[in-house]
Amino acid sequence: MQLTILAFGIAKDILGRRELQLEVPDDTTVRDLKDRLLERYPEFSRLVSLAIAVNSEYSAEDVLLQERDEIALIPPVSGG
Protein backbone atom coordinates (compact mmCIF):
# COMPACT_ATOMS: atom_id res chain seq x y z
CA MET A 1 0.00 0.00 0.00
CA GLN A 2 1.04 3.60 -0.42
CA LEU A 3 1.14 5.90 2.61
CA THR A 4 1.03 9.66 2.54
CA ILE A 5 3.08 11.18 5.35
CA LEU A 6 2.89 14.83 6.40
CA ALA A 7 5.95 16.43 7.92
CA PHE A 8 6.23 19.52 10.10
CA GLY A 9 8.97 21.61 11.69
CA ILE A 10 12.39 20.07 11.47
CA ALA A 11 10.89 16.82 10.06
CA LYS A 12 9.88 18.78 6.97
CA ASP A 13 13.45 20.06 6.62
CA ILE A 14 14.89 16.54 7.01
CA LEU A 15 12.57 15.11 4.34
CA GLY A 16 13.10 18.19 2.19
CA ARG A 17 9.36 18.33 1.59
CA ARG A 18 6.03 18.72 3.36
CA GLU A 19 4.55 15.45 2.13
CA LEU A 20 6.12 12.07 1.41
CA GLN A 21 4.58 9.13 -0.47
CA LEU A 22 5.96 5.80 0.73
CA GLU A 23 5.22 2.29 -0.54
CA VAL A 24 5.07 -0.15 2.41
CA PRO A 25 3.82 -3.72 3.08
CA ASP A 26 0.16 -4.04 4.10
CA ASP A 27 0.92 -5.06 7.70
CA THR A 28 3.07 -2.04 8.49
CA THR A 29 2.86 -0.72 12.04
CA VAL A 30 3.78 2.73 13.34
CA ARG A 31 7.01 1.21 14.68
CA ASP A 32 7.85 -0.31 11.26
CA LEU A 33 7.28 3.04 9.60
CA LYS A 34 9.53 4.79 12.11
CA ASP A 35 12.29 2.21 11.58
CA ARG A 36 12.02 2.66 7.83
CA LEU A 37 12.20 6.43 8.08
CA LEU A 38 15.18 6.28 10.46
CA GLU A 39 16.97 4.01 8.04
CA ARG A 40 16.28 6.23 5.06
CA TYR A 41 16.78 9.55 6.90
CA PRO A 42 19.35 8.96 9.68
CA GLU A 43 19.06 12.60 10.77
CA PHE A 44 15.81 11.66 12.57
CA SER A 45 17.86 9.72 15.13
CA ARG A 46 19.49 12.99 16.25
CA LEU A 47 16.16 14.46 17.37
CA VAL A 48 15.05 14.47 21.01
CA SER A 49 11.95 12.52 19.94
CA LEU A 50 9.88 11.60 16.92
CA ALA A 51 6.19 10.84 17.42
CA ILE A 52 3.76 9.72 14.77
CA ALA A 53 0.19 10.92 14.62
CA VAL A 54 -2.46 8.88 12.87
CA ASN A 55 -5.61 10.78 11.92
CA SER A 56 -4.62 13.71 14.16
CA GLU A 57 -4.00 11.60 17.29
CA TYR A 58 -0.69 10.56 18.84
CA SER A 59 -0.35 6.89 17.97
CA ALA A 60 1.03 3.89 19.86
CA GLU A 61 3.89 2.02 18.19
CA ASP A 62 1.97 -1.20 17.58
CA VAL A 63 -0.91 0.37 15.62
CA LEU A 64 -1.39 -1.04 12.11
CA LEU A 65 -1.45 1.61 9.43
CA GLN A 66 -4.11 1.82 6.72
CA GLU A 67 -3.67 3.34 3.30
CA ARG A 68 -6.30 6.02 3.92
CA ASP A 69 -4.85 7.13 7.27
CA GLU A 70 -3.54 10.65 7.58
CA ILE A 71 -0.05 10.12 8.98
CA ALA A 72 2.07 12.94 10.37
CA LEU A 73 5.60 13.13 11.71
CA ILE A 74 5.71 15.05 14.99
CA PRO A 75 9.23 16.13 15.99
CA PRO A 76 9.67 17.73 19.47
CA VAL A 77 7.00 20.41 19.82
CA SER A 78 7.87 23.96 20.87
CA GLY A 79 4.70 26.02 20.97
CA GLY A 80 3.68 28.49 23.63
Next chain:
Amino acid sequence: MKIDIQLKHGSLSPQQCIDWVSSPRVGGIDVFVGTVREQTQGRPVLYLDFEAYEPMAVAEMRKIAETACERWPIERIAIHHRVGKLEIGDLAVVIAVSTPHRKAAFDACQYAIDTLKKTVPIWKKEVFTDGEVWVAAHP
Protein backbone atom coordinates in the same frame (compact mmCIF):
# COMPACT_ATOMS: atom_id res chain seq x y z
CA MET B 1 -20.11 26.04 25.73
CA LYS B 2 -17.28 26.87 28.08
CA ILE B 3 -14.23 26.23 25.90
CA ASP B 4 -12.88 28.59 23.24
CA ILE B 5 -9.95 27.28 21.19
CA GLN B 6 -8.42 29.35 18.41
CA LEU B 7 -5.39 29.03 16.18
CA LYS B 8 -4.92 32.44 14.61
CA HIS B 9 -2.83 33.76 11.75
CA GLY B 10 -3.21 37.32 13.04
CA SER B 11 -2.58 39.07 16.36
CA LEU B 12 -4.01 37.83 19.66
CA SER B 13 -6.07 39.87 22.10
CA PRO B 14 -5.82 39.14 25.83
CA GLN B 15 -8.81 41.44 26.39
CA GLN B 16 -10.92 39.38 24.01
CA CYS B 17 -10.06 36.25 26.06
CA ILE B 18 -10.79 38.01 29.36
CA ASP B 19 -14.13 39.28 28.07
CA TRP B 20 -15.04 35.79 26.84
CA VAL B 21 -14.32 34.08 30.18
CA SER B 22 -15.98 36.80 32.25
CA SER B 23 -19.20 35.96 34.05
CA PRO B 24 -21.04 37.09 37.20
CA ARG B 25 -20.44 33.58 38.57
CA VAL B 26 -16.64 33.93 38.71
CA GLY B 27 -14.44 35.51 41.36
CA GLY B 28 -11.10 35.10 39.62
CA ILE B 29 -9.67 35.18 36.12
CA ASP B 30 -6.10 34.07 35.52
CA VAL B 31 -4.41 34.98 32.25
CA PHE B 32 -1.16 33.71 30.81
CA VAL B 33 0.40 35.55 27.89
CA GLY B 34 3.42 34.10 26.11
CA THR B 35 5.47 36.66 24.18
CA VAL B 36 8.39 36.70 21.77
CA ARG B 37 11.68 37.35 23.56
CA GLU B 38 14.47 39.36 21.90
CA GLN B 39 17.23 36.84 22.60
CA THR B 40 17.97 33.18 23.29
CA GLN B 41 21.02 32.50 25.46
CA GLY B 42 22.44 35.88 24.52
CA ARG B 43 21.92 35.42 20.78
CA PRO B 44 19.72 38.17 19.31
CA VAL B 45 16.53 36.86 17.67
CA LEU B 46 15.28 38.58 14.51
CA TYR B 47 11.86 36.95 14.49
CA LEU B 48 10.07 33.65 15.12
CA ASP B 49 8.16 31.46 12.74
CA PHE B 50 5.45 29.25 14.26
CA GLU B 51 4.15 26.31 12.28
CA ALA B 52 1.25 24.08 13.33
CA TYR B 53 -0.36 20.82 12.29
CA GLU B 54 -3.57 22.75 12.49
CA PRO B 55 -6.38 20.20 12.95
CA MET B 56 -4.37 18.24 15.50
CA ALA B 57 -3.16 21.38 17.30
CA VAL B 58 -6.76 22.51 17.75
CA ALA B 59 -7.78 19.01 18.92
CA GLU B 60 -4.91 18.82 21.42
CA MET B 61 -5.64 22.29 22.80
CA ARG B 62 -9.28 21.24 23.22
CA LYS B 63 -8.18 18.11 25.13
CA ILE B 64 -6.16 20.29 27.50
CA ALA B 65 -9.16 22.53 28.12
CA GLU B 66 -11.46 19.52 28.64
CA THR B 67 -9.05 17.90 31.11
CA ALA B 68 -8.73 21.21 32.97
CA CYS B 69 -12.53 21.42 33.19
CA GLU B 70 -12.64 17.93 34.71
CA ARG B 71 -10.00 18.77 37.31
CA TRP B 72 -11.04 22.29 38.36
CA PRO B 73 -14.39 24.08 38.72
CA ILE B 74 -13.85 26.15 35.58
CA GLU B 75 -16.54 28.51 34.40
CA ARG B 76 -14.83 29.21 31.07
CA ILE B 77 -11.44 28.71 29.46
CA ALA B 78 -9.98 30.30 26.32
CA ILE B 79 -6.77 29.14 24.64
CA HIS B 80 -5.60 31.15 21.65
CA HIS B 81 -2.33 30.42 19.85
CA ARG B 82 -0.83 32.36 16.99
CA VAL B 83 0.99 30.86 13.99
CA GLY B 84 3.11 32.41 11.25
CA LYS B 85 5.81 35.05 11.51
CA LEU B 86 6.01 36.83 14.90
CA GLU B 87 8.18 39.81 15.75
CA ILE B 88 9.83 40.61 19.10
CA GLY B 89 7.15 41.48 21.66
CA ASP B 90 4.30 39.86 19.72
CA LEU B 91 1.95 37.58 21.65
CA ALA B 92 2.32 33.88 20.78
CA VAL B 93 -0.24 32.44 23.16
CA VAL B 94 -3.01 33.67 25.46
CA ILE B 95 -4.77 31.47 27.99
CA ALA B 96 -7.56 32.79 30.20
CA VAL B 97 -9.35 30.77 32.86
CA SER B 98 -12.23 31.87 35.06
CA THR B 99 -13.28 30.11 38.27
CA PRO B 100 -15.34 30.98 41.36
CA HIS B 101 -12.14 31.28 43.49
CA ARG B 102 -8.65 32.31 42.40
CA LYS B 103 -6.54 29.27 43.31
CA ALA B 104 -8.25 26.99 40.80
CA ALA B 105 -7.78 29.63 38.08
CA PHE B 106 -4.02 29.86 38.76
CA ASP B 107 -3.61 26.08 38.88
CA ALA B 108 -5.68 25.38 35.77
CA CYS B 109 -3.93 28.10 33.78
CA GLN B 110 -0.50 26.75 34.73
CA TYR B 111 -1.61 23.21 33.83
CA ALA B 112 -2.85 24.47 30.45
CA ILE B 113 0.35 26.26 29.41
CA ASP B 114 2.66 23.54 30.76
CA THR B 115 0.73 20.82 28.92
CA LEU B 116 0.42 22.88 25.74
CA LYS B 117 4.20 23.15 25.57
CA LYS B 118 4.50 19.36 25.79
CA THR B 119 1.69 18.06 23.60
CA VAL B 120 0.34 20.56 21.09
CA PRO B 121 1.87 20.09 17.61
CA ILE B 122 3.19 23.60 17.09
CA TRP B 123 6.82 24.29 16.19
CA LYS B 124 8.84 27.44 16.75
CA LYS B 125 11.74 28.39 14.53
CA GLU B 126 14.06 31.08 15.85
CA VAL B 127 15.62 33.16 13.11
CA PHE B 128 18.92 34.85 13.98
CA THR B 129 21.11 37.17 11.90
CA ASP B 130 23.41 34.22 11.16
CA GLY B 131 21.08 31.23 10.94
CA GLU B 132 17.89 29.60 12.18
CA VAL B 133 16.99 26.86 14.67
CA TRP B 134 13.91 24.71 15.30
CA VAL B 135 13.55 25.12 19.07
CA ALA B 136 13.94 21.97 21.23
CA ALA B 137 14.48 19.66 18.24
CA HIS B 138 17.96 18.50 19.25
CA PRO B 139 19.37 17.60 22.70
